[in-house]
Amino acid sequence: MRLFFKLLQIAVITVPLLAMRADKPLRVVFFGDSITQAGVSPTGYITKVGEMLKSKGQESQYELIGAGIGGNKVYDLYLRLEDDVLAKKPDVVFIYVGINDVWHKASSGTGTDPDKYVKFYEALIKKLKAQNIRVIVCTPTVIGERNDNSNQQDGDLNQYSKLIREIATRNNLQLLDLRKHFQDYLASNNPENKEKGILTTDRVHLTEAGNQFLAEKMLEALVQK
Amino acid sequence: MRLFFKLLQIAVITVPLLAMRADKPLRVVFFGDSITQAGVSPTGYITKVGEMLKSKGQESQYELIGAGIGGNKVYDLYLRLEDDVLAKKPDVVFIYVGINDVWHKASSGTGTDPDKYVKFYEALIKKLKAQNIRVIVCTPTVIGERNDNSNQQDGDLNQYSKLIREIATRNNLQLLDLRKHFQDYLASNNPENKEKGILTTDRVHLTEAGNQFLAEKMLEALVQK
Amino acid sequence: MRLFFKLLQIAVITVPLLAMRADKPLRVVFFGDSITQAGVSPTGYITKVGEMLKSKGQESQYELIGAGIGGNKVYDLYLRLEDDVLAKKPDVVFIYVGINDVWHKASSGTGTDPDKYVKFYEALIKKLKAQNIRVIVCTPTVIGERNDNSNQQDGDLNQYSKLIREIATRNNLQLLDLRKHFQDYLASNNPENKEKGILTTDRVHLTEAGNQFLAEKMLEALVQK
Amino acid sequence: MRLFFKLLQIAVITVPLLAMRADKPLRVVFFGDSITQAGVSPTGYITKVGEMLKSKGQESQYELIGAGIGGNKVYDLYLRLEDDVLAKKPDVVFIYVGINDVWHKASSGTGTDPDKYVKFYEALIKKLKAQNIRVIVCTPTVIGERNDNSNQQDGDLNQYSKLIREIATRNNLQLLDLRKHFQDYLASNNPENKEKGILTTDRVHLTEAGNQFLAEKMLEALVQK
Numbered sequence: 001m002r003l004f005f006k007l008l009q010i011a012v013i014t015v016p017l018l019a020m021r022a023d024k025p026l027r028v029v030f031f032g033d034s035i036t037q038a039g040v041s042p043t044g045y046i047t048k049v050g051e052m053l054k055s056k057g058q059e060s061q062y063e064l065i066g067a068g069i070g071g072n073k074v075y076d077l078y079l080r081l082e083d084d085v086l087a088k089k090p091d092v093v094f095i096y097v098g099i100n101d102v103w104h105k106a107s108s109g110t111g112t113d114p115d116k117y118v119k120f121y122e123a124l125i126k127k128l129k130a131q132n133i134r135v136i137v138c139t140p141t142v143i144g145e146r147n148d149n150s151n152q153q154d155g156d157l158n159q160y161s162k163l164i165r166e167i168a169t170r171n172n173l174q175l176l177d178l179r180k181h182f183q184d185y186l187a188s189n190n191p192e193n194k195e196k197g198i199l200t201t202d203r204v205h206l207t208e209a210g211n212q213f214l215a216e217k218m219l220e221a222l223v224q225k
Numbered sequence: 226m227r228l229f230f231k232l233l234q235i236a237v238i239t240v241p242l243l244a245m246r247a248d249k250p251l252r253v254v255f256f257g258d259s260i261t262q263a264g265v266s267p268t269g270y271i272t273k274v275g276e277m278l279k280s281k282g283q284e285s286q287y288e289l290i291g292a293g294i295g296g297n298k299v300y301d302l303y304l305r306l307e308d309d310v311l312a313k314k315p316d317v318v319f320i321y322v323g324i325n326d327v328w329h330k331a332s333s334g335t336g337t338d339p340d341k342y343v344k345f346y347e348a349l350i351k352k353l354k355a356q357n358i359r360v361i362v363c364t365p366t367v368i369g370e371r372n373d374n375s376n377q378q379d380g381d382l383n384q385y386s387k388l389i390r391e392i393a394t395r396n397n398l399q400l401l402d403l404r405k406h407f408q409d410y411l412a413s414n415n416p417e418n419k420e421k422g423i424l425t426t427d428r429v430h431l432t433e434a435g436n437q438f439l440a441e442k443m444l445e446a447l448v449q450k
Numbered sequence: 451m452r453l454f455f456k457l458l459q460i461a462v463i464t465v466p467l468l469a470m471r472a473d474k475p476l477r478v479v480f481f482g483d484s485i486t487q488a489g490v491s492p493t494g495y496i497t498k499v500g501e502m503l504k505s506k507g508q509e510s511q512y513e514l515i516g517a518g519i520g521g522n523k524v525y526d527l528y529l530r531l532e533d534d535v536l537a538k539k540p541d542v543v544f545i546y547v548g549i550n551d552v553w554h555k556a557s558s559g560t561g562t563d564p565d566k567y568v569k570f571y572e573a574l575i576k577k578l579k580a581q582n583i584r585v586i587v588c589t590p591t592v593i594g595e596r597n598d599n600s601n602q603q604d605g606d607l608n609q610y611s612k613l614i615r616e617i618a619t620r621n622n623l624q625l626l627d628l629r630k631h632f633q634d635y636l637a638s639n640n641p642e643n644k645e646k647g648i649l650t651t652d653r654v655h656l657t658e659a660g661n662q663f664l665a666e667k668m669l670e671a672l673v674q675k
Numbered sequence: 676m677r678l679f680f681k682l683l684q685i686a687v688i689t690v691p692l693l694a695m696r697a698d699k700p701l702r703v704v705f706f707g708d709s710i711t712q713a714g715v716s717p718t719g720y721i722t723k724v725g726e727m728l729k730s731k732g733q734e735s736q737y738e739l740i741g742a743g744i745g746g747n748k749v750y751d752l753y754l755r756l757e758d759d760v761l762a763k764k765p766d767v768v769f770i771y772v773g774i775n776d777v778w779h780k781a782s783s784g785t786g787t788d789p790d791k792y793v794k795f796y797e798a799l800i801k802k803l804k805a806q807n808i809r810v811i812v813c814t815p816t817v818i819g820e821r822n823d824n825s826n827q828q829d830g831d832l833n834q835y836s837k838l839i840r841e842i843a844t845r846n847n848l849q850l851l852d853l854r855k856h857f858q859d860y861l862a863s864n865n866p867e868n869k870e871k872g873i874l875t876t877d878r879v880h881l882t883e884a885g886n887q888f889l890a891e892k893m894l895e896a897l898v899q900k
Contacts, residue, residue: 079794079795104784106558106784108556108557109779110791111785112785113783120750149383150380152381152384153380154383155375155376155378155380158379300566301566303529304528304573331784332782332783333781334784335555336560338558345525348529556781599824599833601830602831603830604830607830608824608825609825609826
């Protein structure tokens with residue numbers, strides 16, 4: 001009798017495992033900057049994606065890996081692509097980079113020219129596609145939350161986002177248009193046109209609400225077919 | 226018969242002239258940067274304002290004075306206010322400055338912080354109003370003609386324009402919202418979303434069409450009561 | 451007879467001097483940026499100049515006034531010259547500005563071009579001299595304490611210092627070459643070639659030792675004839 | 676018997692060496708920016724190195740390859756290392772990059788932070804050494820020819836040069852200290868302390884004399900053992 005339950009128990013556990021073994025968990029790398037580095041913290045967006053999957057009973061189908069480093073620009077991602085992404089043999093990679101490429105122009109004179117931004121971005125994509133990795137490209141979110149295009153870097157962020165949309169089209173890649181999602185959200189949810197405090201704490205890094213919103217968009221993109 | 230017409234013609238011309246002699250011509254100073262410096266050239270916007278007035282037979286009612294110097298920012302205007310404007314005892318002054326305050330941030334690291342921009346702008350206004358001069362404040366036009374807020378400096382230009390609109394309200398001054406006029410024009414007349422070549426030759430300085438468009442807006446503002 | 455005139459001459463000169471000393475202390479304004487703003491704090495350089503004067507029993511001969519505001523560049527001094535300096539009817543004014551004019555190029559894109567720096571500096575001097583105020587011009591100290599010209603802004607600071615030396619010569623003004631004094635000090639007292647921690651806490655703002663050193667140099671310049 | 680083997684061993688080693696000298700010239704790649712791109716022009720420094728070798732009758736012993744692209748920074752070299760250098764199977768590579776990494780901070784806000792500069796530089800070296808390529812690292816020359824450390828970027832150029840000297844030591848590489856050579860030359864040959872016109876036409880790009888001077892230093896480094 002005991003043995004029967006034991007066997008049953010094993011069966012209950014084994015069946016999904018077998019199913020899964022056929023489909024081993026999808027390994028997903030989030031490749032980016034400080035926002036992604038913070039994404040694996042207890043309230044970070046990657047943690048939240050994991051919790052959402054768990055609440056749907058799908059946690060075993062995905063393995064989520066954060067690969068964010070503060071201050072990174074597109075060329076920093078390129079430099080550490082082998083070690084931090086390819087070596088992990090991911091199935092899916094989100095590329096979410098561009099804020100520092102724009103921001104550092106004004107804050108330290110070390111941003112990235114748009115043509116170089118595109119060049120390194122496509123070099124990343126080429127190496128990922130060569131490994132048959134599914135790539136999801138994300139437009140940069142915000143530097144300042146004003147919703148009337150009056151944040152200092154809005155022009156540049158809009159332009160770099162257009163470049164990423166073109167990259168997605170040109171390379172036939174899935175686009176997650178985070179900038180548009182954030183702008184739409186702020187158009188509705190920032191009636192006082194504040195610079196920060198809605199989705200960000202400091203114009204760039206995410207509040208709890210910001211992490212939640214980002215997690216939802218990431219998950220939608222991930223499960224999209 | 227011929228003589229009669231001749232006399233009539235003289236009368237038609239003379240009557241307003243006599244009226245005007247009582248009211249000496251309105252002295253108008255255009256105070257600004259390289260766009261205004263070029264404004265007095267044969268195809269410049271100030272020259273065109275003069276031609277429009279002439280075609281309406283009102284040239285004797287206005288005296289137009291260009292006071293633009295290339296590369297000027299708001300504090301440069303402040304430094305030369307006495308010599309280049311107040312000394313000329315104008316009735317009306319257009320202040321049209323801000324492009325270099327924004328642009329030089331990226332091109333040479335020598336732009337103007339927004340709080341300082343406002344401070345110097347209001348210092349200008351205070352000195353002009355102390356002389357009972359009618360002041361018309363203009364928002365900065367464009368750095369790049371793309372019509373979807375994707376020119377690098379659009380965020381800053383939008384922000385500095387908002388600051389000028391606030392200055393106008395706070396000081397009860399006439400506003401000439403050149404940036405809005407240019408943006409509206411480009412929304413309709415730049416279907417290919419080009420960076421330059423519509424109203425500007427080089428993203429900033431004006432084409433013949435740009436000078437014409439600016440002249441019309443300046444004249445409208447000038448004759449507005 | 452000749453001796454009589456000689457004595458008379460001395461008397462004529464001496465009486466007002468004595469009167470002055472009895473009557474009113476020499477009013478000294480220190481005009482500058484955050485370093486000068488901090489100069490009036492308990493351990494600031496202006497406080498220390500006062501203490502040194504006191505230890506020599508000369509405190510009643512001088513009135514020291516701090517007129518420093520954080521973040522100020524040369525044009526900010528110009529804007530507030532009337533209110534913060536001329537209105538106080540000083541006998542002596544130290545101008546000590548330039549660090550932000552150089553530094554803000556890299557940190558926010560809002561530094562000051564060298565030609566504009568000179569123009570505003572000489573406009574300050576002209577207005578001070580028109581009031582017969584004794585002006586002492588100071589070269590900017592340091593942004594980083596490395597003693598081998600390898601701090602990022604050393605080139606610019608050296609150049610702006612040269613411009614001030616030329617201004618002093620051209621306008622026949624007393625020069626206090628603070629940059630040279632600081633560089634000489636660091637050549638001897640920074641054997642590990644550290645970026646900060648000797649005269650500055652953060653590459654710019656002064657340690658106790660920095661305030662002491664600056665106070666000595668200021669006092670030397672003040673009493674110099 | 677032992678001697679015989681020893682001699683045999685020497686023969687085995689020597690024959691290919693002799694063959695090599697007869698067979699194939701030493702392939703040298705000059706890897707850099709616009710100065711190197713111009714180096715292959717009729718009066719460029721690479722052309723001049725070739726002419727010097729020819730005048731010594733050694734032209735067949737060296738194959739000189741220019742791999743310079745205008746505007747390149749260290750990360751641009753990294754991106755094109757495979758295609759433009761490794762694919763050419765060079766024996767020697769000169770790395771001469773850094774001017775744009777410093778210069779673009781001020782001119783377009785897109786320079787390179789010093790820590791990233793070092794990181795990419797060492798990544799280049801690692802890949803070159805993995806192919807047993809002899810690497811010669813060069814310090815950046817000048818942005819402005821004033822000889823008293825008063826060119827705007829002197830502080831940064833001095834600092835980046837120190838970083839390269841440290842890289843050379845740390846990686847046991849040959850150093851060609853171009854910045855020191857240029858500074859020494861200008862100390863002696865720029866009595867009027869001009870900004871340009873001695874070794875450069877425009878503060879950066881080389882005059883005929885500049886190309887000649889650079890060619891001599893490159894050749895000295897190349898033949899050095």
